[in-house]
Amino acid sequence: MPATDAASYIADFASFIEASPSSYHAAAEVARRLEEAGFTRLEESESWEDAVPRGFVVRDGAVIAWAQPNGVTPTTPFRILGAHTDSPGFKLKPSPTTTNAGWLQAGVEVYGGPLLNSWLDRELELAGRLVTADGSEHLVRTGPFLRIPQLAIHLGRDANDGLKLDRQRHVQPVFGVEGASTADVVAHLASLAGVEREDVVGYDVVTADTQAPRRFGADEALFAAGRMDNLSSVFAGLMALLDAAAPRGGGRRASARRLGHTSVLAAFDHEELGSETRSGASGPFLADVLTRLSGGTDAERLQAYSGSWCVSADAGHAVHPNYQEKHDPTNRPVAGGGPLLKINANQRYATDAHGAALWARLCQAAGVPVQEFVSNNTVPCGSTIGPLTATRLGIRTVDVGIPLLSMHSARELCHVDDATGLARAVAAFFAGA
Template sequence: MPIAPSARSHADDLAAFVEASPSSFHAAAEVARRLEDAGFIRLDESESWPATAGGRFVVVRDGAVIAWVVPPTATPATGVRVFGAHSDSPGFKLKPKPTTGRLGWLQAGVEIYGGPLLNSWLDRELRLAGRLALDDGTTVLASTGPLLRLPQLAIHLDREANDRLALDKQSQTQPVWGLGQADSADILGELAREARVDAARIRGYDLVTADAARGATFGLDDVFFASGRLDDLASVHAGVVALERAADDFDADHVAMLAVFDHEEVGSGTRSGAAGPFLSDVIERLWLSLGSDREQQLRALAASWCVSSDVGHSVHPNYAEKHDPVVQPVLGSGPILKINANQRYATDAAGAAVWNAWCSAAGVMSQEFVSNNSVPCGSTIGPITATRLGIRTVDVGIPILSMHSARELAGVSDLWDLARVAEVYFRG
């Protein structure tokens, strides 16, 4: 079936969003930029927050951002509808003393971040991006164009490479970025130049790798979309698009909220992760600005929902035995409802019912995802949010292939359908 123009346009916009978001810090900044362009007001945690209706957002905690729309009829007991996602992706992070090398090659000292598919990072042009902390206490964002590459050993020097490829996580994952001697070069200088600051002022940094290639559609009728960082920028982007659209003439009986967290790929246990206090702090301050007391806050929590959106596995045609033999979501057939008996996902019967109702209202098909019993699944921010706040939570997402690859694969229509359901969810 041909892809709808709206879905194709959404995929093109996602490609631009990912390109502008090579790190979690850039992703938070890009969300903020788009929201400000849409008329949302930036708030500061150190100042009091207004109780007036309209769109607000706060970006204070590293690569995390939370935005919301307050309806004109909000009361001290008004509930919240949270759409949660995360801004980080598996890859490599720059170590201290990062300029290394040997035998005439300049290399970057990197540490593995999260659980990337290591072989997928071979023979690609990579960017380096993140934040630089300067001597005056300020931070600046910095990113390069194509700078690094992890060159694979030629088949002539490893005749068994096609039989098995196992990379040593220390000695064989250090990318090259130039020629020369390490004592005469400085990779941080490349970032400083891009950020237009003096490299001597850098006192700290958080820098990660990202695929330098732009996202693209392809396949019969352009049904596929390939890009880096779809896990989980596909959900972040869908949430931003949905919140912007819902904010126009917003008149619901709840607050619509987008919560984008950092560090999901390493467990979420940080001040900017889902296990930290960011979301609970923002929600409490929101209700306090509306004049709520503790009882009204608890009533509002009981009336609230969280949709935790993260990617899930599509059935793989070459590895069917890795999937459940019956429940087999596929690209192009709609977003997925993620279910796990051991509560690795927070979905329950009530959550399944409302998710299907939201999909029906949006005119969107939905699929279910469950793991093969012999291949346990990962987890998401959903159970963390449900545990911390007691909010009813449902885990959803889009099906993809090549999860945790440097370049993942999604269905163009699924990306747009997720944003459509998110808008219905926000509008109520």
């Protein structure tokens, strides 16, 4: 199983985060690692008639990859790890360059539900994709380029008594002063991408914190980074799938290929917006891929779905020591206590009793502790791709994830053992435990 060495796992996870400032970069980094491991990239516009036992397909900022068993049939079930590549923050608006009081500013729109104050006074970058007139895409990132400056305490004496940020006026970042050589945001992005400014006809560009991920604290057991919601799950699923498809002794191929199920990593985009896009979990992407992989009749595919499982992996909450009243008084997940089994009576999470039994079995097989998360009744919980996937496909689903502090902050916090524990449990899932 992967992640037996926490130090190497976390170091590689940090590299993955740094390579993934946007959902498009995350999908590209997943694709790069898959191709390096021998997976075949397929295009949706092409025929999939020739069997590809280890393959993947990218749709915008989402990627779905699979490892099939020997003797796969239309009724072979799936084991799916669902996650998402996007994170809350800000997205670049059209005509983004403005000048105010001598400052050059970039116009941005709030993306998802970020913890706004956490983005203040940080060196940020712009990252995403440019689309040129010929329809080609170009990934781009600026490195440190922007900063959302906070008002000095001398000019806002009540800031420490309750900071309130206007989502339009107070979160527009500065990137220079009038007269600077780089005075057009889109021109700067085009230059970095190696294309002409006038050829850029569209873009999907977001902000990302540029501070490097790092371990810290007693025994360096804590890990801080941006975008762990939900790159922690994408990376765990990727590592587990690569482990399932790795050569074994005697030259035999993947362990997953000797099993009775197809292992699938489904990393969707736009979960932070509600998933209702062509590359989100409410869209047709997963159903499209599973249909093409299964072949056969509708009835045979439904038979495959009836024996399938989806583990919906998304970050959850550890008990915050300074706000303990916000958490359930009995179920108290702590950092280092293992991945979370996420439960909600109103099915904001898809976990049921069978899902709880599966997760307990997986964690036992992986030697990983497990803890349950349920919300305080006065603090409504968010949701995940789990209920969406269960509703669309009828596949039994369980919701899990690692416990975080500061979720939706520009920089989140986890325990290294929880990150590695999730990867080990997902590896057990793909291994058929």
